Amino acid sequence: MPVLVVVGIVLVDVAGVSGMICLPLLAAAPALAAATNGSRGVLCVGLLAAVLGAVLGTGEGVPARELAAVLCALLAVTAASALASALRSRRERVLAAVRSVAEAAQHALLQPVPETVGPFQVAVRYSAAAAEARIGGDLYALVSTPHGVRLIVGDVRGKGLPAVSTAALVLGVFREAAYDEPDLLAVVGRIERSLARNLGSDDFVTAVVAGYPRPGLLEVVNCGHAPPLLISASGDVVAVEPTHPAPPLGLRALSGQTPRLQPLPFADGDQLLLYTDGVTEARDHTRAFYPLAEGVARHVSDDPAHTLTALHDELLAHVGGRLHDDAALLLVRKQDVDEPVAVAPRSTLPGHSVTRSAHRVTPPECTRMP
Template identity: 50%
Template sequence: MAAVALVDLLAGPEIGFLALFSIGPAFACVSGTVRRALVVGALGFLLCLCIAWYDGMLDTRRAAVALATVAGVTGAAALAATLRGRFERELADVRSVAEAAQRVLLRPVPRRAGRMRVAVSYTSAAAEARIGGDLYEVVLTPSGSTRVIVGDVQGKGLEAVETAAVVLGAFREAAPDEPVLEAVGARLERALNRRLEGEEFVTAVLAEVDTDHTVTLLDYGHPPPLLLRGDGAVQFAEPSLTAPPLGLAALGPDGPRPYRVELAPGDQMLLYTDGVTEARDARGCFYPLERRAFLLKDDDPDSALEALRRDLVGHTAGPLKDDAAMLLLRYRDDGPATR
């Protein structure tokens, strides 16, 4: 508005910049309060009045139209600021509910299970969201073993979150009770069959870490876990036979067959969703997880996983196109086992 006043004074009354004083209140409502919009509007009206008097145009139709324009825009700006404040409060309420749902659905996992150290990372593709269609959970069983799930629900949005809640609820109920991992998978299949319609499905990897640090895996059409050995060797723990995802057992071959992986002190196993391996850079190249596994060598598993997550986000040079969940199991050898 000061620039408008200066230009008008230099140009003289012939040009007529008076109506441009309405720019002030129009911009004031973008981020300010209702009071700010009114104060700026009043200042714009006063400047318009003073410039019209200085130019000798106070009793002209042009000045009357300009003053009416500033007053009208000020009223509209105050209304816009009121509505924006209401929407911001509603958004804050929705975010608080979403954060509560996130804490219930993806609650903190145990950081230690026997001699295993656990770290998790979740990056949602939805802006400002902390939860989506990916899921993970770690459950300690009465026998001393640890059971883990990492999964990916087909689709996005609230329906995917609802399906993830069904899977996690069934896993938390079945994991401590069922004697074998295959029975846990069967419970998940039955729970999903009661919930899903059509050809919806959930890919998942179930893992059971025994007290002797043998890991039993069940792969339901999910990307295979990544193994990082203590000597630096990297490999994928792929199943011998592929199996359909959860929810599609009736449409495909038999369910997955369990297979085992031996872990030694210093070994790590990374379970992840396809949002990691299918993340693309500007040239369309997928994220090279196997070649970036060296980032997991940090002594602190949480810091190691965070370094990998930052590298993943840096690879895409922007928001991820799909949710990305990662769960790291590290066989530590630093004293007696803990629960």
């Protein structure tokens, strides 16, 4: 493009327009080159423009003093553009390094989840509001322990590096306690005590912690978080409202309330979707919230990865392409006993009261797998 600008100015000048009108326009070429080329490319474009300007000015009889002023201005613009290009290239290298570190931090914090964990098929989708950072304050983890499969999805109050630090603390304690504690409430208690020691008085974490201690039963502890969605094998979507609401993690001392286990029947083919408020509070141009339950009913299938891909694409379309808050989705599906178990892991860049939203799913993709 910078070379085309030079060629265009030369052609206009050769066509008969006065040299003093066209020659100063040659400075646009190195200025444009600074946005797309390295400093060497800028210098080459500037030198080309200066040589052609000198040839044209001399051939057209432009006074020496005026021609020298134009060429000096052109060389000054070239030098400034080369410096700007060098600084831009340096910033791009620094940004690439920072993104690489952020990606490594994300993999350390939000470890990739395999396609299958124990008896479950699993899929995760995560989007940070700060796209350049690739990490945020939402958290998820799913581990297989001697006490069954356990998982957590949570949302740290606030954004930025403090939220990331808190998320790392919660996940570290959860992964350790999930292996050590036979009781799911003891896992939640370990997280609560750790946050009480390390968080400020205004900080907290909403979270849902769940476990699968024995076939056919999930245990759920909801600490001030959005209710998970239970998707039956027949396609009904159910919001699992907590029977005993508990405060967010880090605020138990202020409320005096203690969380309780909520048993949840979980048969073959059932699915549980855990999510953060970045999903349900996403708004379109009319300020309407994204209807997650309806979206699940439209896209649910026997493949959790397919379901979350469709949901995530629809969510981005709803907000116009970019989320303004961190958003996490974790979907687990209890495999049928006669279903083949996938062994190849796939990483991903996780008596009761319910409120029913009667959605019956009938698309062909929701038929049971053989």
